[in-house]
Amino acid sequence: MGQIKFPKAVGIRIEFDPRCSTEKPQHCLTFADTKGRIIATRSGRDKSEWAKDIHINTTEINWKFSSDSSPAGWGFKFKAFPILPPPVSADAMPDRLVQAKPSIEMVMCLLDEDLEKSGVASMIQRLTSALASCAQLSQLSADKRTWALQHLRGVLSLENCPSLDVQELLQNQINSSDQGINNSLGVLVKGLLEVLQKQHDHEAPLVLGGKQLMHTEFFKTLVAFCCDLGLDRCITQRSSDLQKWSWFVKYCTAARVANALDKRTVFPSPFLQEVNERVQTVCGPGVNDLSYANNSLFSQEMDIQLLACQSACPNQWSLTPSGSGALYLWGHNHRGQLGGIEGQKVTKPTFCESIAALQPTEVAAGEQTIFIISDGKVFSAGNGTYGRLGIGSTDSVSMPTLLKSIQHITITKIAVHSTGKHCLALSQDGEVFSWGEGDDGKLGHGSRNNQDRPRVIEALRGKQIIEVSSGGAHSGAITALGRLYTWGKGRYGRLGHGDYDDQLKPKMVEALKSYKVTQVACGSGDAQTLCITEGDVVWSWGDGDYGKLGRGGSDGCKVPKKIDPLLKCQIVKIVCGSQFSMALGRNGDLYTWGKGDYHRLGHSSEDHVRWPQRVVGLNGQKVVEISCGSLFCVCVTDDHQVYAWGTTTRSVWKWKDKCCTHTSTHRIIAG
Numbered sequence: 001m002g003q004i005k006f007p008k009a010v011g012i013r014i015e016f017d018p019r020c021s022t023e024k025p026q027h028c029l030t031f032a033d034t035k036g037r038i039i040a041t042r043s044g045r046d047k048s049e050w051a052k053d054i055h056i057n058t059t060e061i062n063w064k065f066s067s068d069s070s071p072a073g074w075g076f077k078f079k080a081f082p083i084l085p086p087p088v089s090a091d092a093m094p095d096r097l098v099q100a101k102p103s104i105e106m107v108m109c110l111l112d113e114d115l116e117k118s119g120v121a122s123m124i125q126r127l128t129s130a131l132a133s134c135a136q137l138s139q140l141s142a143d144k145r146t147w148a149l150q151h152l153r154g155v156l157s158l159e160n161c162p163s164l165d166v167q168e169l170l171q172n173q174i175n176s177s178d179q180g181i182n183n184s185l186g187v188l189v190k191g192l193l194e195v196l197q198k199q200h201d202h203e204a205p206l207v208l209g210g211k212q213l214m215h216t217e218f219f220k221t222l223v224a225f226c227c228d229l230g231l232d233r234c235i236t237q238r239s240s241d242l243q244k245w246s247w248f249v250k251y252c253t254a255a256r257v258a259n260a261l262d263k264r265t266v267f268p269s270p271f272l273q274e275v276n277e278r279v280q281t282v283c284g285p286g287v288n289d290l291s292y293a294n295n296s297l298f299s300q301e302m303d304i305q306l307l308a309c310q311s312a313c314p315n316q317w318s319l320t321p322s323g324s325g326a327l328y329l330w331g332h333n334h335r336g337q338l339g340g341i342e343g344q345k346v347t348k349p350t351f352c353e354s355i356a357a358l359q360p361t362e363v364a365a366g367e368q369t370i371f372i373i374s375d376g377k378v379f380s381a382g383n384g385t386y387g388r389l390g391i392g393s394t395d396s397v398s399m400p401t402l403l404k405s406i407q408h409i410t411i412t413k414i415a416v417h418s419t420g421k422h423c424l425a426l427s428q429d430g431e432v433f434s435w436g437e438g439d440d441g442k443l444g445h446g447s448r449n450n451q452d453r454p455r456v457i458e459a460l461r462g463k464q465i466i467e468v469s470s471g472g473a474h475s476g477a478i479t480a481l482g483r484l485y486t487w488g489k490g491r492y493g494r495l496g497h498g499d500y501d502d503q504l505k506p507k508m509v510e511a512l513k514s515y516k517v518t519q520v521a522c523g524s525g526d527a528q529t530l531c532i533t534e535g536d537v538v539w540s541w542g543d544g545d546y547g548k549l550g551r552g553g554s555d556g557c558k559v560p561k562k563i564d565p566l567l568k569c570q571i572v573k574i575v576c577g578s579q580f581s582m583a584l585g586r587n588g589d590l591y592t593w594g595k596g597d598y599h600r601l602g603h604s605s606e607d608h609v610r611w612p613q614r615v616v617g618l619n620g621q622k623v624v625e626i627s628c629g630s631l632f633c634v635c636v637t638d639d640h641q642v643y644a645w646g647t648t649t650r651s652v653w654k655w656k657d658k659c660c661t662h663t664s665t666h667r668i669i670a671g
Helices: 095-100 105-112 121-134 144-156 167-173 181-208 218-230 231-238 246-263 269-283 301-310
Strands: 004-005 011-016 028-034 038-042 053-054 060-066 078-083 327-334 345-351 361-364 368-372 377-382 397-402 411-416 422-427 432-436 451-456 465-470 475-479 485-487 501-509 517-522 528-533 537-542 557-562 571-576 582-585 588-594 609-614 623-628 632-637 642-647 652-657
Touching: 038 053, 095 361, 121 144, 121 327, 167 181, 167 231, 181 218, 181 231, 218 231, 218 246, 231 246, 231 465, 231 588, 246 269, 246 301, 368 411, 368 623, 377 411, 411 465, 411 501, 422 465, 432 642, 485 517, 517 571, 528 571, 528 582, 528 642, 582 623
Parallel strands: 465 517
Antiparallel strands: 004 060, 011 053, 011 078, 028 038, 028 060, 327 345, 361 368, 368 377, 377 397, 411 422, 422 432, 432 451, 465 475, 475 485, 485 501, 517 528, 528 537, 537 557, 571 582, 582 588, 588 609, 623 632, 632 642, 642 652
């Protein structure tokens, strides 16, 4: 029970949380006046019974919740708000009272003119202090506080305004006797980040859910003011807050880039670093031309022409070296997994117009599924069983369909195994999402339930994940510090935790704690796991049948062990197929080992190979990219030739040179 009292109000409004519920009718929340007379009651399991607010014309009420001793679940939460009397019109007030009453409307009228032309530069200190105080007045409406913040930004941008040391404002103690600029701004700045985060948490679900088309003017002004003060630099100094504030850091970078473009000044260094990484990825590490960073080489008219050209001909703009952006697919298509290509079986590389129109930057293929990343958004097509497409249902679709639930999040990588019925997505902020079949706990949510929409893996939040891998029944992720986490099915010791137990949530591989892991590859159902640590050292563990662990026998192991024959091969990439493994050396040599039937290893025989063996059939060509399906392999050489071998059905491919000269990109798909 409790009491609610608002002495200066004319009434009280009670608002209920949508999660309120009582299992039985006798579980009742009662509101009564000071004389004990019942004014209103609430009970029930349905949301509609709690949806309507209660308005009570009194200044004081008592509330009480009644329940029996049964274990039936219940819970309630409500907020009380005062109903204030309507404001009295100034026309109905005595002149003396009108003159004594502060009027924000009068101030707004006087200061709405251009500040520089109104001669207020000499009063900057007093004006800044007053506006900072107004911005904190809770009795002012949102639009008036917005006005105060907007004009405070304007005053602080004047040439005569002294520069502010934000760090000093944040660290100094507030002196209640000091009425100067530093005191007022200090009070405001100290609470800005908290107010900003609360406002963001309130508005973000409304905008993402479609209830608001845009953020409010108050929020936009608030975030712009925080950016002007450089509060994002304070956040980046505290690594524990980076995840929570990533949206604000991105906003500040974008705002400064836009300002640099407008004024032709130097671009912010985080932006240039990101651009340089992309240039190195597309054009190779040998590119040293940094002229693109010189903002003075391009005029605003040139920028306008470039944007117009990009808008008119988007297909001519691509992140691929050739600039074509063309995508070719082939293989089984009975569930529409080729994303718009006709025919149940496509035996030759075929241009896919529907996917190419999305201008994809990444493509990944699973068991009867395909996933496309375009401008940070994810699209999928194919078999929807278990919700593996992530579109919110188990329906199969033959055309690329947007994953709407994460369209507001920038996704940089999709991980799905050729035999996998689940998928992982890595965001730009280092968060991991998973969906699809939940057997064995491979989604990492602490249960074995399926998920038909991407759901963030809470256990990995704040760990800054940089790499993910998805197997047939387990998953792996690597942090920025090089720690490896695995989860899912533990049979054969594939998780590397020294046991055979399933893990429903990500767990760090303790055996590799003293090493920096740079890459991980998870295998199929009868699984092995491979990883690379700093220094190009390859490790393997899990099921050892057919020698797929690469240590000369068929014994498995439940903790990571080094593959000694690869220690001097400078391995830069590893992949796992069904009962076999692949590794690519820095010099372009390709190694395969494990089960050899259907010629999946590329050694011109069907013998099983228990040690890593170099694929000699490539005639000395330098391989730059590799991938594999369940029973076949694909690689790309440095002269842009694509080779494939193995089988997709029971018909064997023996060194069929696909020689796709039209596919000059170094990105390939395994299906």
